[in-house]
Amino acid sequence: MSSDPQDPTGMRRGLTSYGDAGFSLFLRKAFIKGAGYSDSALDRPVIGIADTGSGYNPCHGNMPQLLEAVERGIMLAGGLPVRFPTISLHESFAHPTSMYLRNLMAIDTEEMLRAQPMDAVVLIGGCDKTVPAQLMGAASAGGPAVQLITGSMLTGSHRGERVGACTDCRRYWARFRAGGVDDAEIAAVNDQLVPSVGTCSVMGTASTMATIAEALGMTVPGGATPPAVTADRMRVAEASGAAAVNAAKQRITIDRILTPEAFENALRVLLAIGGSTNAVVHLAAIMGRRGLSLDLQALDRMGRETPVLIDLKPSGQHYMEDFHAAGGVATLLRELKPLLHLQAMTITGRTLGEELDRAPPPFSQDVVKPLSKPLHAQGGIAVLQGNLAPGGAIIKQSAADPKLMEHEGRAVVFENAADLAERIDGDGLDVNADDILVLKNIGPKGAPGMPEAGYLPIPRKLARAGVKDMVRISDGRMSGTAFGTIVLHVTPESAVGGPLAYVRTGDRIRLSVGKRELMLLVAEEELEKRRQASPVSEPAAERGYRKLFLATVTQADRGVDFDFLQPAATGKVPRT
Ligand code: FES
Numbered sequence: 001m002s003s004d005p006q007d008p009t010g011m012r013r014g015l016t017s018y019g020d021a022g023f024s025l026f027l028r029k030a031f032i033k034g035a036g037y038s039d040s041a042l043d044r045p046v047i048g049i050a051d052t053g054s055g056y057n058p059c060h061g062n063m064p065q066l067l068e069a070v071e072r073g074i075m076l077a078g079g080l081p082v083r084f085p086t087i088s089l090h091e092s093f094a095h096p097t098s099m100y101l102r103n104l105m106a107i108d109t110e111e112m113l114r115a116q117p118m119d120a121v122v123l124i125g126g127c128d129k130t131v132p133a134q135l136m137g138a139a140s141a142g143g144p145a146v147q148l149i150t151g152s153m154l155t156g157s158h159r160g161e162r163v164g165a166c167t168d169c170r171r172y173w174a175r176f177r178a179g180g181v182d183d184a185e186i187a188a189v190n191d192q193l194v195p196s197v198g199t200c201s202v203m204g205t206a207s208t209m210a211t212i213a214e215a216l217g218m219t220v221p222g223g224a225t226p227p228a229v230t231a232d233r234m235r236v237a238e239a240s241g242a243a244a245v246n247a248a249k250q251r252i253t254i255d256r257i258l259t260p261e262a263f264e265n266a267l268r269v270l271l272a273i274g275g276s277t278n279a280v281v282h283l284a285a286i287m288g289r290r291g292l293s294l295d296l297q298a299l300d301r302m303g304r305e306t307p308v309l310i311d312l313k314p315s316g317q318h319y320m321e322d323f324h325a326a327g328g329v330a331t332l333l334r335e336l337k338p339l340l341h342l343q344a345m346t347i348t349g350r351t352l353g354e355e356l357d358r359a360p361p362p363f364s365q366d367v368v369k370p371l372s373k374p375l376h377a378q379g380g381i382a383v384l385q386g387n388l389a390p391g392g393a394i395i396k397q398s399a400a401d402p403k404l405m406e407h408e409g410r411a412v413v414f415e416n417a418a419d420l421a422e423r424i425d426g427d428g429l430d431v432n433a434d435d436i437l438v439l440k441n442i443g444p445k446g447a448p449g450m451p452e453a454g455y456l457p458i459p460r461k462l463a464r465a466g467v468k469d470m471v472r473i474s475d476g477r478m479s480g481t482a483f484g485t486i487v488l489h490v491t492p493e494s495a496v497g498g499p500l501a502y503v504r505t506g507d508r509i510r511l512s513v514g515k516r517e518l519m520l521l522v523a524e525e526e527l528e529k530r531r532q533a534s535p536v537s538e539p540a541a542e543r544g545y546r547k548l549f550l551a552t553v554t555q556a557d558r559g560v561d562f563d564f565l566q567p568a569a570t571g572k573v574p575r576t
């Protein structure tokens with residue numbers, strides 16, 4: 001296709017125009033012809049398809065049908081599809097955490113895009129870390145890329161009640177812990193929580209990142225919401241293949257899509273959907289690959305003027321399939337129009353505004369609220385600062401108890417996840433409903449991989465007494481499907497000697513979401529004494545990926561990416 005075999009951004013173009021001329025091209029063609037290709041098949045845009053199917057990843061369980069539909073779309077548009085594998089990550093089958101492995105998947109994706117000849121790529125992802133990893137890798141590799149989402153799972157039904165992963169998983173487990181659900185019922189509901197292949201059916205991290213990918217312009221219009229097992233999803237896959245051929249022909253490279261305007265649109269949408277807090281970390285990482293850094297204070301200001309419009313669990317009541325039936329992301333973006341950069345380019349070659357004008361007309365529905373009548377007046381995520389979190393912390397206020405937004409209490413401290421597991425359910429634990437639970441050492445380096453352990457359980461004796469929510473603070477993350485008054489991503493983390501490391505049981509802590517403040521009410525001299533008495537030694541490893549991870553991983557505010565994968569930042573987003 002091209003006479004310019006080495007793209008300046010690093011992606012290698014065209015199967016037959018790859019590398020040097022003469023004998024090596026002759027050899028390369030000979031080898032690919034071993035798979036039965038003709039010269040005519042090879043003489044067209046080559047579209048790679050990142051196949052992330054895996055027996056360990058039911059969230060990608062529709063991969064065979066998706067691949068077939070993408071290939072059909074590519075061939076109908078005159079391209080040659082070539083599948084290739086990368087690693088795949090599922091939330092429940094990635095030890096120690098999927099976050100620990102996200103950067104490995106990003107490196108795999110980036111290097112395969114660089115190594116293999118292709119004019120564009122369709123990236124197929126869905127489960128929480130896969131879409132961020134693919135966008136990070138593609139942002140670094142350059143070249144045209146279309147994100148295809150695997151799609152959400154269906155909802156199930158338990159004794160007449162609609163259930164879905166995994167807000168209801170947590171709700172049922174909490175009831176089981178409190179003694180309200182017996183062994184037989186908890187086993188029965190286990191069959192219904194994940195009733196099909198696809199990603200979690202609430203506005204958790206996977207749905208949040210799917211919605212954000214569409215808002216960024218990285219998917220075809222309508223690409224975020226069709227459930228995994230539907231015909232709509234397969235049509236999106238076919239359209240994604242065709243879009244990739246068009247993007248290859250028009251050279252719609254990813255740097256034209258992932259601009260500051262697009263990231264501001266994405267942050268706006270994250271706030272308006274009451275989306276997963278994990279997306280703050282992932283967006284910081286994707287921006288970092290484009291030389292942009294996330295300005296947490298500016299994000300907080302944006303949050304104050306962005307209402308939550310989507311009524312989906314865990315902040316509201318509906319599921320992803322309802323969002324799709326309500327018209328999907330176009331319905332949302334139409335409401336948000338006054339707050340968006342409509343001139344942002346999308347992977348179709350048209351702007352976001354042009355795509356909105358082409359979207360099906362609005363109709364009456366109750367999942368996406370109008371801008372004039374929001375679900376919450378302010379955005380889902382607030383950024384906190386104070387002497388306990390000099391580098392910031394976040395709270396998902398849309399999923400928290402309003403009564404705990406202004407709260408001062410006594411700290412009950414757990415040194416790490418093992419300490420928590422050992423003591424939280426003991427009858428002897430000295431804890432009251434007004435106390436603040438603090439968990440250390442679950443940050444990027446602490447656990448390592450910043451596990452979703454920030455959703456500390458209510459101590460069993462309090463749960464039995466009917467306590468449903470408490471202020472909980474950690475340097476970890478929480479699942480996008482969880483809810484509660486939970487302060488996350490405390491930066492710097494305790495494992496690198498952040499102030500969190502020196503909190504002791506009995507200290508007073510003050511949370512003020514109104515003032516965006518997180519204060520440890522202990523004198524600086526006392527904290528300095530504690531620092532001198534027990535200095536923190538940062539975790540390190542002898543060999544392998546763990547050594548690389550611990551030596552180079554950044555803090556939450558920079559996306560928990562490896563420092564050597566991010567170019568020096570040249571700008572901040574959101575811009576004020
Ligand atoms: Fe894959 Fe929830 S476990 S999206």
Ligand code: MG
Pocket residue numbers: 091128204205206479480481
């Ligand atoms: Mg999750």
